Amino acid sequence: MTVGAGHTHALHRPGDSVVHRLPAHVKIVVAFLMVLAVVATPREAFAIFGLHFLLLVGIWVAARIPPGWLAARSLIEAPFVVLAVLLPFFAAGPRVEWWGMSLSLDGLLAGWNILVKGTLGVLISVTLAATTPLRDLVSGLSRLRVPSMVCVIATLMLRYLEVIAAEARRMRLARLSRGHDPRFVWQLGATVRSVGSLFLRSYERGERVHLAMLSRGFTGSMPAFTTASASRVTWSVALLPAAVGLALAISGYWVA
Amino acid sequence: MEPQTDLVAMHMSDGIVNAPTSLIFGVVAVLGLAVCVARARRDLDDRTAPMAGLVAAFVFAVQMLNFPILPGVSGHLLGGALCAILVGPYVGAICVSIVLLLQALLFADGGLSALGTNITNMALIGTFVGYGVAVALRRFALRSRAGLVVTAFVAAWVNTVVASLGFVLEYAIGGQGLALGTVFGLMVGFHALIGIGEGIITALTVGAVAAVRPDLIYLTRSAAPSLQIKSQGVTS
Numbered sequence: 001m002t003v004g005a006g007h008t009h010a011l012h013r014p015g016d017s018v019v020h021r022l023p024a025h026v027k028i029v030v031a032f033l034m035v036l037a038v039v040a041t042p043r044e045a046f047a048i049f050g051l052h053f054l055l056l057v058g059i060w061v062a063a064r065i066p067p068g069w070l071a072a073r074s075l076i077e078a079p080f081v082v083l084a085v086l087l088p089f090f091a092a093g094p095r096v097e098w099w100g101m102s103l104s105l106d107g108l109l110a111g112w113n114i115l116v117k118g119t120l121g122v123l124i125s126v127t128l129a130a131t132t133p134l135r136d137l138v139s140g141l142s143r144l145r146v147p148s149m150v151c152v153i154a155t156l157m158l159r160y161l162e163v164i165a166a167e168a169r170r171m172r173l174a175r176l177s178r179g180h181d182p183r184f185v186w187q188l189g190a191t192v193r194s195v196g197s198l199f200l201r202s203y204e205r206g207e208r209v210h211l212a213m214l215s216r217g218f219t220g221s222m223p224a225f226t227t228a229s230a231s232r233v234t235w236s237v238a239l240l241p242a243a244v245g246l247a248l249a250i251s252g253y254w255v256a
Numbered sequence: 257m258e259p260q261t262d263l264v265a266m267h268m269s270d271g272i273v274n275a276p277t278s279l280i281f282g283v284v285a286v287l288g289l290a291v292c293v294a295r296a297r298r299d300l301d302d303r304t305a306p307m308a309g310l311v312a313a314f315v316f317a318v319q320m321l322n323f324p325i326l327p328g329v330s331g332h333l334l335g336g337a338l339c340a341i342l343v344g345p346y347v348g349a350i351c352v353s354i355v356l357l358l359q360a361l362l363f364a365d366g367g368l369s370a371l372g373t374n375i376t377n378m379a380l381i382g383t384f385v386g387y388g389v390a391v392a393l394r395r396f397a398l399r400s401r402a403g404l405v406v407t408a409f410v411a412a413w414v415n416t417v418v419a420s421l422g423f424v425l426e427y428a429i430g431g432q433g434l435a436l437g438t439v440f441g442l443m444v445g446f447h448a449l450i451g452i453g454e455g456i457i458t459a460l461t462v463g464a465v466a467a468v469r470p471d472l473i474y475l476t477r478s479a480a481p482s483l484q485i486k487s488q489g490v491t492s
Contacts, residue, residue, distance in 0.1 A: 035367065041462075110434070117270045128359065134362065154312075157310070160313045192460035195460075203314075219302070
């Protein structure tokens with residue numbers, strides 16, 4: 001994972017499309033609504049999920065994100081696929097024979113449910129992350145009335161994340177170069193001692209950062225985030241895909 | 257870091273629980289966090305932002321660190337009990353929540369609609385249960401370093417298992433497919449194993465910190481004797 005220079009991140013894909021230019025708080029709201037719409041769609045409405053996907057394809061075209069780029073980055077969902085695959089074997093209810101395996105119908109549906117909603121959810125999150133730089137994301141959160149303390153903590157965390165992660169990488173490299181190769185739980189000693197030192201170094205850095213802030217006039221509150229507001233026109237255009245998604249979810253109850 | 261295989265200790269994705277359940281736990285998470293933000297100010301006053309920010313960066317970095325559970329299966333630290341023992345439950349819960357929030361928004365790790373359930377399980381339940389266990393064993397922890405290390409292990413193990421019970425509860429309310437007994441068995445069984453890894457790392461990390469800066473450990477901090485001024489003259 002690389003988080004560079006405090007304003008780009010692993011999933012960000014800089015650009016200047018319509019989607020990139022939207023204010024971050026608008027995009028966060030739209031992404032949450034679209035994910036909710038996907039989750040609220042009944043699992044038997046198979047065709048509706050295809051339409052949800054087409055809606056996303058439309059957004060990718062507008063944002064000029066190539067499909068290959070997206071596919072590589074949505075592999076993050078791989079772990080939970082395990083649960084979806086297990087479901088047909090463990091669930092109760094009527095069963096079907098398929099290639100000599102006895103599968104539960106209900107489990108198949110539940111597995112499909114997690115797989116399709118999880119995949120669409122990841123794709124929506126990746127789209128949001130791809131089109132929004134890090135700093136905008138936090139100021140977008142502050143515009144959505146997330147308490148200022150949470151936003152300040154998040155900003156500081158993101159600012160120092162790369163420092164701490166690099167420190168962790170250096171300690172790991174140092175361990176490896178001294179022949180450390182843990183394979184079992186009982187070989188964890190060296191690793192956890194470096195977790196301990198990492199905590200100490202982080203905490204003591206926090207103390208230094210606090211002193212540095214004090215010496216620059218910090219009085220306990222941070223200057224407010226200034227972000228562009230969104231006009232009513234921007235909101236209504238941006239909310240359009242979310243509205244389509246919600247309409248799809250509702251129509252799913254007739255289809256199913 | 258090399259490519260990782262996080263087969264366990266994963267965040268919930270979208271679609272595991274239904275929309276109403278996601279919304280309910282979203283509200284639970286927001287309310288819980290609001291309480292934590294108010295109480296964290298009391299713990300740290302004007303140091304809150306930088307300290308919590310750096311501890312959150314630490315949690316994020318530590319979650320990138322994999323440890324072996326069984327050959328071929330690795331997990332990563334969740335850090336709830338660790339944070340609670342080191343910086344207190346309120347700051348700890350905020351740090352873990354911010355990590356989860358940014359993982360969902362920046363790295364698509366954990367579904368957006370599952371953010372409420374993930375924060376409830378890992379940040380709120382995990383941290384507070386872990387801390388509750390640690391406080392219950394506090395007398396033991398104060399006695400010796402070994403006591404502190406054992407306390408940390410138990411707190412982290414219970415934290416992991418109870419956080420997985422949070423998942424079972426959410427699945428019971430809004431999940432489909434599996435019988436509840438099966439979910440219970442799978443989750444608790446898995447997390448009893450993961451909890452051992454979490455417990456060992458937490459225990460040894462707390463031990464390593466206690467060896468160098470025992471004054472930093474929130475759990476035992478208030479018990480440290482404050483300096484006394486003695487007015488007895490020096491006799492030669």
